[in-house]
Amino acid sequence: MSCYRIAGGVPLDGTVSVSGSKNGSLPLLAAALLVDGEVVLHNIPDIRDIRTMIGMLRTLGARAAYRDDGALVIDSSTVNAVSAPYDLVRRMRGSFYVAGPLLTRFGEAQVPLPGGCVIGSRPVDLHV
Numbered sequence: 001m002s003c004y005r006i007a008g009g010v011p012l013d014g015t016v017s018v019s020g021s022k023n024g025s026l027p028l029l030a031a032a033l034l035v036d037g038e039v040v041l042h043n044i045p046d047i048r049d050i051r052t053m054i055g056m057l058r059t060l061g062a063r064a065a066y067r068d069d070g071a072l073v074i075d076s077s078t079v080n081a082v083s084a085p086y087d088l089v090r091r092m093r094g095s096f097y098v099a100g101p102l103l104t105r106f107g108e109a110q111v112p113l114p115g116g117c118v119i120g121s122r123p124v125d126l127h128v
């Protein structure tokens with residue numbers, strides 16, 4: 001295991017910026033569907049999978065946009081759909097995360113099973 005050894009009796013000081021994680025961000029975006037109002041998320045990476053999930057939220061009726069300071073603002077007060085379109089679900093397995101929040105909020109959800117994955121079997125039975 002690699003390690004850093006600090007010697008000299010001088011306290012460490014400073015800040016480190018940690019980049020956002022796609023795998024940590026996708027469930028947060030889906031969870032924003034549970035809030036009947038505005039959610040502000042910081043440090044969400046602006047990458048394709050995140051943009052796909054934002055598209056999913058918008059398709060369901062939410063408003064979502066990045067602010068000038070980089071924060072992502074999601075307003076789910078206008079969500080009015082319980083059916084996620086296959087065109088978006090097939091692009092990214094993480095889009096299946098919307099099933100739970102939709103079921104919780106509306107008592108029903110229609111989310112197609114995601115397509116195959118090149119890295120092998122990744123069932124969604126735990127989500128169901």
